[in-house]
Amino acid sequence: MGGGIYLIQDNDQLVEMTEQAYDSEDQLQEFLETYPNLLAGDDIDRGIPRRWLLISREIATSKEEEMTQEWALSHLFLDQEAIPTLVEVKPTHNTEARQKVVGQMIDYAANAGIYWPLESIIAKFEVNCRENGRDPEQVFEEFLGQDANEEKFWQKVKTNLQAGKIRLVFVAEDIPAELRRIVEFLNEQMDPVEILALEIKQYVSQDGLRTLVPRVIGQTTEAQLKKSSTTRERRRWDEVSFFPEFKTRWGADEASIVVKIHNWAKNQEPLVKIQWGTGDVYGGFAAIVNQPGKKNLELFSIDISGRLEIYSNNYSCQPPFNSDTKWLELRSKFSSIGLALPRNAEEFRTPSLRLSTLEDDSALQQVMDIFHWIIEEFNQG
Numbered sequence: 001m002g003g004g005i006y007l008i009q010d011n012d013q014l015v016e017m018t019e020q021a022y023d024s025e026d027q028l029q030e031f032l033e034t035y036p037n038l039l040a041g042d043d044i045d046r047g048i049p050r051r052w053l054l055i056s057r058e059i060a061t062s063k064e065e066e067m068t069q070e071w072a073l074s075h076l077f078l079d080q081e082a083i084p085t086l087v088e089v090k091p092t093h094n095t096e097a098r099q100k101v102v103g104q105m106i107d108y109a110a111n112a113g114i115y116w117p118l119e120s121i122i123a124k125f126e127v128n129c130r131e132n133g134r135d136p137e138q139v140f141e142e143f144l145g146q147d148a149n150e151e152k153f154w155q156k157v158k159t160n161l162q163a164g165k166i167r168l169v170f171v172a173e174d175i176p177a178e179l180r181r182i183v184e185f186l187n188e189q190m191d192p193v194e195i196l197a198l199e200i201k202q203y204v205s206q207d208g209l210r211t212l213v214p215r216v217i218g219q220t221t222e223a224q225l226k227k228s229s230t231t232r233e234r235r236r237w238d239e240v241s242f243f244p245e246f247k248t249r250w251g252a253d254e255a256s257i258v259v260k261i262h263n264w265a266k267n268q269e270p271l272v273k274i275q276w277g278t279g280d281v282y283g284g285f286a287a288i289v290n291q292p293g294k295k296n297l298e299l300f301s302i303d304i305s306g307r308l309e310i311y312s313n314n315y316s317c318q319p320p321f322n323s324d325t326k327w328l329e330l331r332s333k334f335s336s337i338g339l340a341l342p343r344n345a346e347e348f349r350t351p352s353l354r355l356s357t358l359e360d361d362s363a364l365q366q367v368m369d370i371f372h373w374i375i376e377e378f379n380q381g
Contacts, residue, residue, distance in 0.1 A: 005203050005211065006335060017203035017211050022173055028200065029074055029089050031212065032171065033057050036077065038200055039087070039169065040214040042354075046305030050079045053143045056124040059116070073108065074171070076116070076124070080144060082156035084112060084121075085167040092172050092179045102182060105168045109193050113161040122154060163192065170197040175217050183218040213340075237276045237283045242304070250306045250355070257355045257364060258302055264368050265299075271375055272299070287371070289378055297378055299371050302355070308367075309352040310334070316345040320377055333370045337363070 007015040041050030055076040075087040090101045129136040187195040197217040247255035265287040284303030320326040331341040339351040358364040
């Protein structure tokens with residue numbers, strides 16, 4: 001097992017949460033059924049976070065030519081754009097098991113429209129709702145709103161199935177490197193199918209507190225470029241365009257936070273410069289430490305999705321953070337604000353924070369103090 005994460009309680013007591021395996025594959029499936037947000041819809045699409053409508057758990061499939069042979073998909077979800085999302089929770093460390101589950105998912109991608117005609121999907125959704133004591137119409141209204149056109153939505157599901165516009169998600173508590181490479185390769189090559197892996201680690205305290213941490217795998221830059229909508233505008237952001245748009249998407253409270261962070265970075269000039277980016281989904285600005293004779297260090301970036309993000313490899317290759325001692329110190333400081341750097345500095349990771357978690361002035365100040373410390377250490381290093 002890997003390292004732990006830490007929870008600061010209201011009494012300022014630090015509680016260590018250590019990584020713990022799930023009791024069974026079934027337990028992870030139950031968590032996904034009860035808490036669909038574990039599918040990390042805000043990481044899958046940061047511009048328009050995905051929301052999930054559960055159609056059914058353990059949804060059976062069968063081949064037309066082999067009606068006696070059946071498989072059971074762990075979960076079938078739909079997102080708010082009516083894209084079928086096929087979720088498979090299976091152990092993947094064994095080579096034979098990994099090859100089998102990948103093959104089954106490709107089978108689903110090729111035959112989803114045959115396995116699950118629209119009438120079957122609607123029926124399974126209604127049965128699942130009633131088995132859980134919910135009214136299907138009420139569930140649908142909670143998902144898309146009272147003014148949503150249910151008939152139009154279901155027809156869009158049918159259109160997406162016919163066009164092969166679906167999403168395949170492999171879920172496990174640990175995604176091995178072999179499966180990661182497979183997922184990244186397939187996601188780059190298959191269009192319009194989106195293929196991802198989702199690692200959901202479980203952390204438990206001695207007092208029984210439980211934290212589940214999802215991480216999306218497979219969204220390489222090449223795959224994102226290939227699958228980005230051709231109708232989506234490639235904006236060049238600046239102060240004039242970014243902050244009003246951010247406020248429209250995320251509200252005045254989060255907009256005030258991003259303004260404070262931006263102003264802090266500007267006040268660090270000339271040591272820090274602001275670099276604006278492009279893109280309607282990931283575009284925003286980055287704070288760059290620019291020292292003559294040194295490679296630039298990106299402190300953090302904030303994009304229109306409402307997240308502050310860091311790249312572990314930006315730090316691990318820079319003195320003094322390329323030393324074991326300073327890396328552990330940096331890792332500890334980031335951990336205190338919810339940014340989990342890998343224990344191994346050679347491992348690449350992009351931890352991020354929702355800006356909504358920094359509404360408290362003391363929490364925001366803690367973040368700024370850490371980045372100020374980083375600037376000082378970088379200059380000395």
